[in-house]
Amino acid sequence: MSYQDILYEVADKIATITLNRPDRMNAWTPVMEREVRTAMQQAAADSEVRVIVLTGAGRGFCAGADMQVLQTIDPSDVRRATDLPPFDMNRRPDWQTRYAFYPSIPKPIIGMLNGATAGIGLVHALYCDVRFAADSAVFTTAFARRGLIAEHGISWMLPQIVGHANALDLLLSARRVAADEALRMGLVNRLYPADQLREQTYAYARDLADNVAPASMRVIKRQLYDVPFQTLAEATIEANREMAISLASADFKEGVASFVEKRPPRFSSV
Incomplete structure (x- = not known):
């Protein structure tokens, strides 16, 4: 373009x-x-x-x-x-x-x-x-x-x-x-x-770009821009929901594995 x-x-x-x-x-x-x-x-x-x-x-x-x-x-x-x-x-x-x-x-x-x-x-x-x-x-x-x-x-x-x-x-x-x-x-x-x-x-x-999970950045960015419109309880409930999703993700497993193995992470691109 x-x-x-x-x-x-x-x-x-x-x-x-x-x-x-x-x-x-x-x-x-x-x-x-x-x-x-x-x-x-x-x-x-x-x-x-x-x-x-x-x-x-x-x-x-x-x-x-x-x-x-x-x-x-x-x-x-x-x-x-x-x-x-x-x-x-x-x-x-x-x-x-x-x-x-x-x-x-x-x-x-x-x-x-x-x-x-x-x-x-x-x-x-x-x-x-x-x-x-x-x-x-x-x-x-x-x-x-x-x-x-x-x-x-x-x-x-x-x-x-x-x-x-x-x-x-x-x-x-x-x-x-x-x-x-x-x-x-x-x-x-x-x-x-x-x-x-x-x-x-x-x-x-x-x-x-190299060391942070794109999915984590996407969710964290949304969380911070939503916070001015939320109560603390609402922000916490939303964080708990997203936390459960992230704990079940391949990126979480990769983040832990890369730290333990002392190598750069290979996070998904989404």
């Missing part, structure tokens, strides 16, 4: 989706929106892919929406574009919307934030499961300084990650946040020198 505004490649059981408008700091476009969603679905359906990395080409991750697009945007587009077919009718509707579909992808998504991450670029970074950033990266919600509001579910997701007070600070002020502060507040998981970011991110991704 060919793409216009992104690059897509698979190697070593890792799918890499690269926002590819480096001359515009990977500013977000409707084409990019469609292509990222399609690429995520492609990676989700590929049995050879166990981990997904989302990053940007050049100096930035995504500098936000393309200003030329914003100048001509139709206000009715926001409502119309959210009416999209869901990935899975059996999954929560919360994860079936225009941008909040990342949790419905049954594979871990790593945001490799190589530079400026702003506005809708920050929205997409937040929907990744973990975020590794260059120590030179800068972050901003941007919306309030453009006369906009907290868009595309960021008002729900951002407090989940950095807490209520930090989320209000970042959304109300739309100030620029340096990488070290982003790490302190939990906005990103890890920081690396820019020239080490790719190496370290892919080392982590390869470890997941």
Whole structure:
């Protein structure tokens, strides 16, 4: 499949989706929106892919929406574009919307934030499961300084990650946040020198791809994204149900055997 505004490649059981408008700091476009969603679905359906990395080409991750697009945007587009077919009718509707579909992808998504991450670029970074950033990266919600509001579910997701007070600070002020502060507040998981970011991110991704059971990652990811909608009792009951399934699985036997035999595991691909 060919793409216009992104690059897509698979190697070593890792799918890499690269926002590819480096001359515009990977500013977000409707084409990019469609292509990222399609690429995520492609990676989700590929049995050879166990981990997904989302990053940007050049100096930035995504500098936000393309200003030329914003100048001509139709206000009715926001409502119309959210009416999209869901990935899975059996999954929560919360994860079936225009941008909040990342949790419905049954594979871990790593945001490799190589530079400026702003506005809708920050929205997409937040929907990744973990975020590794260059120590030179800068972050901003941007919306309030453009006369906009907290868009595309960021008002729900951002407090989940950095807490209520930090989320209000970042959304109300739309100030620029340096990488070290982003790490302190939990906005990103890890920081690396820019020239080490790719190496370290892919080392982590390869470890997941080679040494962790895909079925375990799929269930754990679903558990964590379901928890905000559950009581402790509900989460425990669900965990007990999944535990019984995992104990009867070939992957559990393989996980124990590989540990005892001191060899790499050979987990199933589903």
